Amino acid sequence: MNDDAFSNQVSPGDAPICVLGLGHIGLPTALGLAELGRRVIGADDDAAKVRLIRAGEPNFYEPGLTELLVKHLKSGRFEPLEDVAAAVRAGSIIFICVGTPQKANGQADLGQVEAVAQVVARNLNGYKLLIEKSTVPAITAQWLKRTIVRYSSGKPQPGDEPAHSSSAPAFDVASNPEFLREGKALEDFFHPNRVVCGVESDRAREILTKLYAPLNCPIVVTNTSTAELIKHAANAFLSMKISFINMVSDLCEKVGADVGAVARGIGLDNRIGPQFLDAGIGYGGYCFPKDLRAFIHLAEEHGVDFSLLQEVEHINQNRVERFVAKVRQALWNLGGKPLGLLGLAFKAGTDDIREAVSLKVIEALREEGCILRLYDPQAMPLTQRLIPPTDKIIYCTSPYEVAQGAHALLLLTEWEEFRGLDLARLRNLMEVPVLVDGRNLFDPDTIRQAGFEYFSMGRPDTKSAGLHSTPAQTK
Ligand code: UDX
Numbered sequence: 001m002n003d004d005a006f007s008n009q010v011s012p013g014d015a016p017i018c019v020l021g022l023g024h025i026g027l028p029t030a031l032g033l034a035e036l037g038r039r040v041i042g043a044d045d046d047a048a049k050v051r052l053i054r055a056g057e058p059n060f061y062e063p064g065l066t067e068l069l070v071k072h073l074k075s076g077r078f079e080p081l082e083d084v085a086a087a088v089r090a091g092s093i094i095f096i097c098v099g100t101p102q103k104a105n106g107q108a109d110l111g112q113v114e115a116v117a118q119v120v121a122r123n124l125n126g127y128k129l130l131i132e133k134s135t136v137p138a139i140t141a142q143w144l145k146r147t148i149v150r151y152s153s154g155k156p157q158p159g160d161e162p163a164h165s166s167s168a169p170a171f172d173v174a175s176n177p178e179f180l181r182e183g184k185a186l187e188d189f190f191h192p193n194r195v196v197c198g199v200e201s202d203r204a205r206e207i208l209t210k211l212y213a214p215l216n217c218p219i220v221v222t223n224t225s226t227a228e229l230i231k232h233a234a235n236a237f238l239s240m241k242i243s244f245i246n247m248v249s250d251l252c253e254k255v256g257a258d259v260g261a262v263a264r265g266i267g268l269d270n271r272i273g274p275q276f277l278d279a280g281i282g283y284g285g286y287c288f289p290k291d292l293r294a295f296i297h298l299a300e301e302h303g304v305d306f307s308l309l310q311e312v313e314h315i316n317q318n319r320v321e322r323f324v325a326k327v328r329q330a331l332w333n334l335g336g337k338p339l340g341l342l343g344l345a346f347k348a349g350t351d352d353i354r355e356a357v358s359l360k361v362i363e364a365l366r367e368e369g370c371i372l373r374l375y376d377p378q379a380m381p382l383t384q385r386l387i388p389p390t391d392k393i394i395y396c397t398s399p400y401e402v403a404q405g406a407h408a409l410l411l412l413t414e415w416e417e418f419r420g421l422d423l424a425r426l427r428n429l430m431e432v433p434v435l436v437d438g439r440n441l442f443d444p445d446t447i448r449q450a451g452f453e454y455f456s457m458g459r460p461d462t463k464s465a466g467l468h469s470t471p472a473q474t475k
Contacts, residue, residue, distance in 0.1 A: 016041045018091025020084060020116045022049060024185065024286070024352070025133060025178050026097030027058055031068040032189035034077040036214050042080045043087035053080045061351035061378045064186045084116065088123040093207060095133045095176075106293035108137055117144050120171075121151035128171040129204055132224075133178050135231050135291055137298045141198065141224035144173045172204040175224040177231030182285065183349020194218040198227025232295040236309055239288045241276040243315040249279035249458025250322065259458030260440060279458045281361070281412065281438040282319035284346035286354040289316075320360040323410075323438050323457075327365070330434050330455050331408055335369035338431070340402035343413025343439075344376035344383045351378035353386065358412040361438075362387065373402045377415050400429055408434035414441045423450035 016039040019030040023044075030042040044050050052059050056070045072078035081087050088094060098112035113136060120130055130144060148171055175198030180188045194217055197208040209219055220230070249259040259279040267274030283289070292313055299306035328334060346356035353359060356379075365372060375396045376383065389395050396402045399418065403409060403426045411418060418441060427433045427450060435447055437456040447454040455461060 014038065015092040016079075016090055018043065018087045018094040019097055019133075020044075020087065020094065020119075021097035021099065021112075021134070022046075022053055022080065023097065023099065024060060024062070024182055025180060026095070027053070027069070028062060028065060028180060028185035028189055029095060029097055029133060029178065030078055031065065031072055032186065033211075034072040034075070035068060035190070036211075038077065038211075040072075040078050041087045041090050042078060043082070043084045044080070045082065045084055047082050050080050050082045062185050063183065063349065068186065084119050085123050088120050088128075089125050092127055093129050093131065093211070094120060095131050097133045097178075100134050100136055100290075100294075102290035102293055106297040108135075108290070108294040108297075110136060110140060110143075113140065114143070114147055117147040118151045121148040122153075124148070124152050124171060127203075129207055130171060130173045131208070132173070132175045132198075132228065135177060135235070135287065135294075136175075136228055137232065137294055138225045138228040140228060141173045141175055141200075148173070172199070172201050173224065174199045174204045174208060175227035175231075176208060177227060179231075179234065182352055183347065190215065192217050194220055196220045196222070196227045196230050198222055198224035200224060232291055232298070235288055235291040236295050236312070238276050239283055239292050239316070240309070240312045242278075242283050242288075243312040245277045245279045246282060246319060246457075247315050252279075252458040253460075256460045257458075258460060262458075278414075278440065280319070280414075280440060281323045281357045281457070282316040284355040284357045286352065289313075289355045320357060320364055323361060323436070324364045324368075326455050326457075327408060327410060327436050330436055330453065331432075334365065336371065337407040338371040338373060338405055339365060340373045340375075340396075340399075340406035340409040340430075342375060342399055342402060342409055342411045342418050343415055344374060345379035345413050345415075348413055348415045351376075351382055353379050353382050356413075357438075359383075359386070361410070361412060362393075366392070373404070373406060375399055375402045376413060377417055379413075400425060403429040406430050407432040408436055411435065411437045411439055411441055414439040423447065423452070427451050 017033050019026050019040060019042045021044060022042045026042065030040045034040045049059050056073055058065050058069060096113055096116055098116055100108045100110060100113060103109045113134065120128055132141060177196055179192060192215060195212045197219060199205040199208060199221060200223065205221055212219055245259065245263055248262055252259040252262060263277035266272050267277050292309055296306045296309050331337060344353055344356065344358045346352055362372060371392045373394045373396050375398060380395055384395055387393055399421055433452045435452045435454050440456045440459060444454050444456060444459060
């Protein structure tokens with residue numbers, strides 16, 4: 001993206017934008033805004049993270065992020081700080097991008113969100129637009145307004161104009177949920193299907209619609225609770241699509257149908273669409289599991305029956321058990337057998353292992369007494385920190401080392417590089433040529449022709465009986 005594309009649409013006098021929290025959402029958002037021509041101050045209270053970012057090294061893998069970070073450290077349009085209060089004082093538009101982890105009861109933990117709101121309240125040195133970017137349950141914006149009034153010295157009122165407000169300057173709160181996919185965060189920032197703006201004043205609406213105008217995409221303007229709920233509903237619907245196809249996948253196995261063909265056959269209906277119909281070992285990651293739980297919890301708080309989503313969660317939780325049962329079906333006894341695991345990240349394109357299904361598979365196989373040989377193109381450092389190497393947990397440097405003496409290869413993450421593996425070489429390295437494909441990454445006939453016993457999710461264990469769509473029809 002070159003500067004000219006956007007920067008001529010920003011009046012030079014615009015105050016810097018402040019982004020609080022420089023994680024998987026905050027850093028791509030900060031750099032995306034810098035690329036749009038805005039001056040951005042990023043702040044995070046994790047000093048080590050800020051030091052890495054200042055050195056041009058994001059503390060997580062995201063395609064294109066390092067290049068954009070280096071570019072805007074150089075252009076001066078992005079400045080990372082440890083001092084959150086200083087960043088707040090410098091900015092007028094303030095994005096909240098801090099974590100909203102899940103509590104034991106499923107509720108979203110909004111402690112970090114309130115903490116930054118208190119910092120804003122104590123640093124109201126001019127009009128502030130406080131924008132929820134992190135995923136928060138509906139009516140959080142109301143709490144943010146209360147918090148700012150409660151903790152600021154001059155008791156300003158939301159939406160007040162400086163002319164008639166009390167001594168303190170005015171502020172607004174807005175909701176602008178992110179829809180970034182890890183591994184595609186910059187693509188999703190610059191080419192969103194839509195931008196959602198939950199606002200409660202004309203001033204906030206004008207600021208946000210002007211900010212996102214360069215993206216030339218539909219902008220949904222609504223109130224804050226609706227915008228907050230859109231985010232939860234979007235993730236819940238996507239999770240439901242995944243659990244739906246996984247539920248159908250289990251039946252496909254019983255009747256000899258091909259779930260890939262079912263997905264193509266229903267996905268060509270433009271009311272359904274082909275995406276998020278990939279059957280496998282289910283969804284993981286920092287978003288879907290916690291957002292679904294938080295959405296269900298919010299509904300329960302208001303006495304609304306969300307049992308449909310509870311079933312979505314239940315189907316997803318069962319995937320690990322079904323996958324391990326498939327491994328047992330392939331190998332009979334598991335104890336003491338070396339198994340090769342290909343992929344650890346919760347999906348391809350990221351090094352993130354939070355809520356990764358692979359971690360649950362590892363736990364189940366360790367209980368069976370297996371020896372596990374692990375490899376992932378990006379997620380090895382984070383996994384090793386969580387699960388240190390032992391004589392039964394062996395971290396390998398390549399898929400071929402994983403295959404050495406293995407009684408089966410288990411495909412857990414759909415990295416593109418696994419698609420191009422030398423099957424003959426893998427087969428010769430293995431003790432037993434069994435491949436259990438948790439993401440239906442491989443073509444069954446190709447794998448079987450290479451001499452493997454091949455097991456996958458929802459596809460016949462014989463020659464594929466599914467619909468062979470012509471290239472024009474493939475998704
Ligand atoms: C998701 C939403 O897509 C994004 O809009 C939101 O902002 C954050 O949460 P992300 O969690 O990064 O993004 O990953 P996504 O690509 O949505 O995949 C989520 C999980 O679903 C992964 O574990 C993936 O393996 C799984 N998945 C996805 C399937 O099992 N089948 C599919 O068809 C698609």
